[in-house]
Amino acid sequence: MGPLLEITKSEIPEIDFQDKFLKPIWEKVLHNEDLTLTDGVKILETEDFASVGIMADFITKNITGDKVYFVLNRHINPTNICVLSCKFCDFAKKPGDKDSYEMSIDQILDEMDDEIREVHIVGGHHPSWEFSHYVEMVKSIHEKYPKVQIKAFTASEIDYFYRRWKITPEESLSILKEAGLDSMPGGGAEVFSDRIHKMLLPGKATGDRWLDIHRIAHNMDIKSNCTLLYGHIETFEERVDHLIKLRNLQNETNGFLAFIPLEYQIGTTLLRKRHTTPFDDLKMIAASRLILNNIKYIKSYWVMIGESTASIGLNFGANDLDGTIGKERIAHAALADSPAGRAREKMVNSIKDAGRTPVERDALYNEIKVYV
Ligand code: SF4
Numbered sequence: 001m002g003p004l005l006e007i008t009k010s011e012i013p014e015i016d017f018q019d020k021f022l023k024p025i026w027e028k029v030l031h032n033e034d035l036t037l038t039d040g041v042k043i044l045e046t047e048d049f050a051s052v053g054i055m056a057d058f059i060t061k062n063i064t065g066d067k068v069y070f071v072l073n074r075h076i077n078p079t080n081i082c083v084l085s086c087k088f089c090d091f092a093k094k095p096g097d098k099d100s101y102e103m104s105i106d107q108i109l110d111e112m113d114d115e116i117r118e119v120h121i122v123g124g125h126h127p128s129w130e131f132s133h134y135v136e137m138v139k140s141i142h143e144k145y146p147k148v149q150i151k152a153f154t155a156s157e158i159d160y161f162y163r164r165w166k167i168t169p170e171e172s173l174s175i176l177k178e179a180g181l182d183s184m185p186g187g188g189a190e191v192f193s194d195r196i197h198k199m200l201l202p203g204k205a206t207g208d209r210w211l212d213i214h215r216i217a218h219n220m221d222i223k224s225n226c227t228l229l230y231g232h233i234e235t236f237e238e239r240v241d242h243l244i245k246l247r248n249l250q251n252e253t254n255g256f257l258a259f260i261p262l263e264y265q266i267g268t269t270l271l272r273k274r275h276t277t278p279f280d281d282l283k284m285i286a287a288s289r290l291i292l293n294n295i296k297y298i299k300s301y302w303v304m305i306g307e308s309t310a311s312i313g314l315n316f317g318a319n320d321l322d323g324t325i326g327k328e329r330i331a332h333a334a335l336a337d338s339p340a341g342r343a344r345e346k347m348v349n350s351i352k353d354a355g356r357t358p359v360e361r362d363a364l365y366n367e368i369k370v371y372v
Contacts, residue, residue: 074112
């Protein structure tokens with residue numbers, strides 16, 4: 001899968017670059033050349049915010065026009081009990097902790113309804129839940145809500161099924177697919193850098209392992225998303241290196257549906273004192289769009305960056321606002337200030353306010369309704 005840009009489709013905007021280093025990057029974009037590590041870092045460093053936005057917006061409009069996608073979905077985090085202790089995570093608890101919880105399959109089913117199109121399931125690496133429990137979870141949802149597409153279990157969880165129960169990713173994904181799994185979420189990637197892994201998430205699937213598991217899934221015709229957790233202790237080089245690795249895998253498999261830049265939520269983990277600024281969040285969205293020239297959808301994830309910044313992100317290269325979420329616990333635990341639920345009308349209005357055309361989609365990006 002190569003670049004998605006078709007220059008002949010669009011009128012090329014004149015850009016009055018204030019930062020002369022961006023001009024050669026723009027030339028590369030227009031010639032469908034892949035941006036390098038140095039190019040990516042320049043985009044993240046520049047103060048020529050407007051030019052970065054215009055370049056990214058040009059690519060997105062070229063690929064999906066004015067359309068901005070959203071889904072009626074529900075995020076379910078079946079348990080917060082986790083054997084790991086990632087240093088950026090405000091969500092995980094140990095067995096017996098006051099705020100630890102485990103949802104039964106019936107409780108999970110009760111959180112859902114017939115209206116949603118996608119259920120997104122990620123949770124802690126539970127010390128004793130057997131693999132069969134996860135299969136039962138997927139099967140029960142699929143039986144009760146056959147129209148809801150199931151996007152479940154990060155590569156990190158799939159890796160844990162192997163570490164804990166010696167079930168290989170090929171086996172677990174095949175069994176889960178048979179039970180009703182439609183796609184995989186992009187979480188667990190964090191930042192691929194070995195340095196960051198050693199410092200912040202020892203014991204969790206490495207970057208190479210994460211990529212391998214997504215490669216296996218794509219080869220089994222299971223599409224997935226991909227993410228980057230930014231805004232903590234990583235460098236710009238580490239962010240861009242991560243994006244280039246995702247682009248390389250997409251060239252190989254064409255299995256990624258969407259990329260989601262996830263802003264680190266400070267919560268009580270305090271890896272830094274302040275959140276990244278909206279200015280940096282928007283540049284991150286734009287850089288993702290410019291570097292990941294072969295991934296069709298870039299999300300502006302309102303749960304992490306707030307509704308206002310997410311809406312402006314739609315003019316900085318994003319073409320997906322994610323979903324209505326429902327009871328989202330992970331970001332909430334880290335004190336994200338967005339409301340936990342959001343109605344369809346609000347999503348539509350927010351996209352229209354950005355001057356774009358709202359499109360309701362399912363988990364696999366099939367269009368359900370265009371709101372003209
Ligand atoms: S990020 Fe995931 S794996 Fe790491 S501690 Fe939190 S729940 Fe566990």
